Amino acid sequence: MAIGRKVRASEAGIQKADELRIKRGWNRKSPAFALASDTSESTLGRFWGRKDLIRIENFINIYKALGTDDWEQYVDQSIDPSTEPTPEPLERIVDGVPKLGAFYGRDRELETLSQSILEHKVQVIGLLGMGGIGKTALAAKLVQRVQDQFDAVIWRSLRGTPPLSDFLIDLLETLSPDAVPASNRHRLIDELIGRLTQQRVLLVFDSWQSILGGESSGAYRPEYQDYSELLGQLWQQTHRSCVILTSREKQADFTIIGTAQPHKMVGLDVNAASQLLCSKGLICEQRHSNDLVNLYRGNPLALQLIASMIRDHFGGDISVFCVKALYLLMNYL
Numbered sequence: 647m648a649i650g651r652k653v654r655a656s657e658a659g660i661q662k663a664d665e666l667r668i669k670r671g672w673n674r675k676s677p678a679f680a681l682a683s684d685t686s687e688s689t690l691g692r693f694w695g696r697k698d699l700i701r702i703e704n705f706i707n708i709y710k711a712l713g714t715d716d717w718e719q720y721v722d723q724s725i726d727p728s729t730e731p732t733p734e735p736l737e738r739i740v741d742g743v744p745k746l747g748a749f750y751g752r753d754r755e756l757e758t759l760s761q762s763i764l765e766h767k768v769q770v771i772g773l774l775g776m777g778g779i780g781k782t783a784l785a786a787k788l789v790q791r792v793q794d795q796f797d798a799v800i801w802r803s804l805r806g807t808p809p810l811s812d813f814l815i816d817l818l819e820t821l822s823p824d825a826v827p828a829s830n831r832h833r834l835i836d837e838l839i840g841r842l843t844q845q846r847v848l849l850v851f852d853s854w855q856s857i858l859g860g861e862s863s864g865a866y867r868p869e870y871q872d873y874s875e876l877l878g879q880l881w882q883q884t885h886r887s888c889v890i891l892t893s894r895e896k897q898a899d900f901t902i903i904g905t906a907q908p909h910k911m912v913g914l915d916v917n918a919a920s921q922l923l924c925s926k927g928l929i930c931e932q933r934h935s936n937d938l939v940n941l942y943r944g945n946p947l948a949l950q951l952i953a954s955m956i957r958d959h960f961g962g963d964i965s966v967f968c969v970k971a972l973y974l975l976m977n978y979l
């Protein structure tokens with residue numbers, strides 16, 4: 647099998663597939679069929695439509711799900727893969743994803759997280775860390791890396807603290823604009839899980855801490871308690887999608903337990919942080935920039951703030967800042 651090759655079924659192949667799927671009681675694009683063949687509704691649509699080609703891995707999986715390994719005899723041989731133009735990809739839903747600015751370092755974290763999402767199929771990942779440490783930036787970079795493997799990507803911030811029903815209705819309407827979502831909270835959660843099973847969706851819930859902060863440390867605010875049900879279901883129910891949530895650490899620790907795979911973030915390493923400082927137009931002598939990075943523990947937001955201060959008041963020279971200000975500051979502290 648040539649990976650990357652694209653094929654379509656012959657007419658006989660479609661007939662056979664129809665025969666087999668009827669035996670299994672599946673509709674042509676039923677969620678159970680998509681789940682069993684590890685494809686999406688849209689891929690199944692293209693398989694049956696025969697207008698577009700589909701990836702051979704999906705083609706094989708479809709026939710395997712139907713109970714046969716004889717997929718080769720169902721390939722339409724009249725198509726010469728070397729001359730067939732690649733079909734236009736179906737329009738994918740990408741909604742609310744912020745633009746990513748310059749991004750330095752975190753290569754290993756990106757590698758591990760991508761693996762968790764793509765290979766280990768972790769359903770809920772929590773990026774946790776203090777304010778300004780780079781949770782949102784890392785989530786955006788991660789989305790950039792893995793989004794091609796998903797049918798839809800939706801990014802939502804919890805900063806506006808929407809009631810759970812509004813939040814769910816918005817997600818469902820974005821995923822299927824024509825469907826009318828249910829009105830009951832439990833049904834809405836079920837509908838969302840259903841969508842996440844039919845399609846491979848990448849969801850980002852940014853600033854989860856906005857709905858936390860109840861009486862006990864780490865609890866949900868009373869009016870947002872029902873979000874715990876959403877998170878629990880996303881973690882426990884089997885689906886084909888992934889949710890990345892970002893949250894400041896202290897508040898989130900409690901709520902994350904048992905509902906997400908946590909990834910605790912620390913500051914940037916010295917190399918990445920120095921790159922960030924230099925990109926802000928500072929004169930970067932290694933020794934001094936290392937001192938600055940260590941002082942702020944690689945927190946990119948703190949480094950950005952101090953970088954503009956050094957640029958405005960110390961001629962952009964970290965060593966001048968270190969000698970004059972840092973010395974005073976350390977003595978003061």
Ligand SMILES: Nc1ncnc2c1ncn2[C@@H]1O[C@H](COP(=O)(O)OP(=O)(O)OP(=O)(O)O)[C@@H](O)[C@H]1O
Binds near residue numbers: 748
């Ligand atoms: N790896 C990085 N390379 C370059 N800039 C970065 C990096 N990580 C974060 N930044 C920058 O640092 C600032 C703070 O990052 P970010 O907003 O992601 O932090 P956060 O952890 O999400 O903070 P909060 O808890 O307030 O939401 C942003 O301006 C962001 O662009």
Ligand SMILES: [Mg+2]
Binds near residue numbers: 852
């Ligand atoms: Mg953030």
